[in-house]
Amino acid sequence: MPNQDALPARHQETQETLAVSGLLRAWGKGDLKAREKLMPLVYQELRHRAAAYLRRERTDHTLQPTALVNEAYIRLMGQERVVWQNRAHFYGIAAQMMRRILVDHARGHGRGKRFGGAVRVTLDERVGTAAPRDCELLLLDQALNELAVIDSQQAQIVELRYFGGLTESEVANVLTVSRSTVTREWLIAKGWLFRRITGG
């Protein structure tokens, strides 16, 4: 319901807080339906926050996705203490949501650049357009979808790091793999995406 989006999120607070922690717990116990239900709540909250950041808030240091996700987390979870496992789940969702938000944002802003097919982007072309990063973000999003087909774990690592803003050790925690695996897979994924986008 698009026009609901016009409602300031602060009007809809309390039930959500309860819902989110319950859902996170249920999901932690393996209830996958809980995850589905969690998505829109997290999405809405993050979107609200991302919008605030991107529209007006221009601080020089707090524009970090982790801070944003943290704020969203705190607001959604209220004062409840949560075990790390839940937090990890949350970051996983959040990264995915941030990706959607930012890609949608870029779509709204991108101009004059097709992102389907094998588009060869040269540095000059990118710098020349009015919103190069929007285009890059869309290209990256698409390339990431392609990477997910051949290597879903690598795609997940990129999602968590690039869109979720997580550090390597946080990624390792979320995916319950070793940090060196994250480092290695990240390097390969980065090269793969770079090659895909620059058309080499």
Added chain:
Amino acid sequence: MDTPSWHRVKEIIEAALARPAAERAAFVLRACGDDTSLRTEVESLLAAMEQAGNFIEQPALELMSLSAAFPSGWIPDLGRRALEPGNSVGPYTIREFVGAGGMGEVYRAHDSNLNRDVALKVRPAAFALDADRFARFRREAQMLAALNHPNIGTIYGLENSDGVQALVLELVEGPTLADRIARGRVPVSEALSIAKQIAQGLEAAHKRGIIHSDLKPANIKLRPDGTVKILDFGLAKALDAVDASSAPSDTAALPSSSISQSGLIFGTAAYMSPEQARGEAVDKRTDIWAFGCVLFEILAGRPAFRGDAVEDILAAVLHQEPDWSLLPPETPAEVVRLLHKCLVKNADRRLHDIAAARIEIESAIAPPPITIPGKSGRRFLVLAGVAAIAITVAVWSSLRPATPVSQVSPIVKRLEIRLPERGPLARAWSMPLGEGQPSIAITPDGTRLVYVLERQGVTQLYLRGIDQLQATPVPQTEGAFGPFFSPDGKWIGFFAGNKLRKVAVSGGDPIDLCDAPNPYGGSWSTDGTILFAPDEGRRPALIRETGGIPQPILVKNSGGSFRQPDILPGRKAAIVSNPLRGGVGVLLFETGEFRLLVERAGGGRYAPSGHLVFARAGTLLAVPFDLKELAVTGPESVILEGVRMDPAGPVMPQSVFSHDGTLVYAPGAFVPNAVRPVWVDRQGKVESLGMPPGSYGNFSLSPDGRRLAIVIANPNKDLWVRDLDRGTLTQLTRGAEIGPSRWWDDDRVVFGWRANPIAQIFSVPSDGSGKPEPLTTQRFVGTSLSADRELLAGFRQDPVTGQDLYVLALKGNQPPQLFLRTRFSEVGPHFSPNGHWIAYVSDESGQYEIYVRPYPPVPGVGKQVSNGGGEHIVWSRDGKELFYRNAQKWMSAAVTFQPEFKVEKPQLLFEGPYVMIGNQSFDVSADSKRFLVLDPVEQEPITHLNVVLNWFEDLKQKTMPDAARGAR
């Protein structure tokens, strides 16, 4: 041909990575054996991994925010910059980042040997040349450096030191030709003067046998004194020659590297000659082609060869003629002929000598301009179009019921409609971070109006006859948005509950037509179909007005968002807004083709006066539009300023017009991201400072509390002082990029200046009576002054440890001393009023919290102040309280220093949606009773609409060519 298995590729790459770099190539060869496709893939991926460098290392949101913060300038790439202000490369000191291009990043730098500023073009580390290639490139560059002409940017030399390879170039001030073209129409006389100078530069180079091979508007600079300078002469070719000729010849060569390197160098498809596009050898005729492209673009305001993607542009270069009709009618005939000669696809038949072009242009400049012969013919077509429309209008007029309004003679009249105060016009949203939806519709005959009002967060349609005083709610339309009328004005189409619905004007229940998730507008055609744009416009579809199954329009070159459709008479095409494809264009139903008509525009709608009306940043504009050819036939004209648009989507206007020329719009200024400073007291009570909404940033209150130093971005971030008693505003800096500021005393303000000449701390008299003077020669921007004015605390970025805290002694010219370095980010240090403590923000717990440590530092001593998040610190003047922000909560923590440092549990001061712009848009009054913050100006509710009758008269008047208007 078969694709190697990913598993195998990864296995070999992982094993290769485990080996020393020098052994990898040999290992890959061994491991792949004679499986060439496997080897190619592994080598290509390894090469890409090496080249990727800092690609996507910085999280997306940070980059997006950076770009939003600096909308007009260059936007950072996916990687980080190579150099920071203050860094040295040989004798050059980096002053500021200028931009980036195909050959790397460009910085303004100071040459300490010759005491002059130069431009340094730094080659990305990933593409650094090895010693051999660098030597060869140096020879090429020396040849280019010999080229000395007033219209060519000089190459001074090459620098290879401190691990950086850079070209040293003449620093040319002023915008590029590309900037100039983007700003608006270049008058023909100015265009010819620019072209003449470009031709002169090319001529001088060609005489020495040097060709540019990458001439384009972005490579041409316009100095403020009118001199035109061509930049990067011959560099593309020189670099490419060096790169290509030295590709390693052994089998371990990385096949992708040289290819993508030249791909990175050559990049500007729109100005490539056909022979260049085919990858053939190039000579000076390639420059003549590019010259033709540039001249065409200066005159026409848009590139000669266009396309949505690189391959489309190349196809246009190879196979299509430029649209000659885009040239302004006053283009001299010999210039049109010259352009034809420059843009011949076959190089053999193209103009061979740029001198000939220069002579043609000179002779065109000398006599009074002669208009081209084809012009009167075009004028006739426009007239014919107007005549056809006049007939259509007559038909419409005969259909419309007689109302007092319709009797008005064609004199433009303006009136106002008041909306109920408690139910302002709704600004429904569709996109996640998105743009508002239009909330007004008018019947084609201009007799009825429907608008969407919002009460307590719920929208509803309201219907009003233009002759009535009251609007009446349309029952059962709660949640509606994006309304549009049927051609006969008897039905309203709208969206609600993820459905497309219609409701009769005469009453009755709304009828569901079909599902329409995330819609972006609809248009009802006279043949009984509705074009609508669900899924945020990505899948435009047609549906019968009676319902049924929507027929999607198969869009060619998918990718795009086809919003706010307006079906054109003839019903074969619609005007649509397509931000993803650059602006407003026309979508052809049969072929699915989308043609861009006007760039950076939205809200496009066809006006029966023969115009395409569209919006851009708070302004309605129009261009003459040929309905038969579906093409724009003249220049843009501004019709009406001050139309409400959402700041997030500066192209979607709240305006509609009927076929008889009644315009209804929501008036209002377009202020992107507006905020206003307000006082908030401890009870949360808000009091305005009386400052208008604007783009405010960092601020600080004077010690006496009577004045406010504040950064206003308009468009530079300059420092101003507001006298809070008298309400006056004094500008202290001009053309600057000012960071946080502090008051030295009541008479001087200290601030960090990021741009020109370098990041440094200055001080300036607060009454505007003097110029800024540097406080210290150290390049350091602090956020906090100690009470004794001896120390400045701030943070610096370290590539390994992130942000660390430093303290600079303002006397003694010593570099800043490290105060705190951890692997976490520490930012925003603030001296306590007694100077013995520094409060700062750190993310060591995983989120930002406030901490306090003694100054000078005592290892292991420190306290966490906030709990559950905190940032943006302000001390009370008496040092007894620390104020900070935690998301939308503004907190206070009482602190005591004696006998030992102690922090009480933080208390909530007030809550509110106040925002931080810069790091320092939060301050406290001298008595600690109230707080200054920035209040986002939730856009003013739209409480009235303006109506303009016979608006097309205004439209016609304003779109008339100057001559016909009889103005001169």
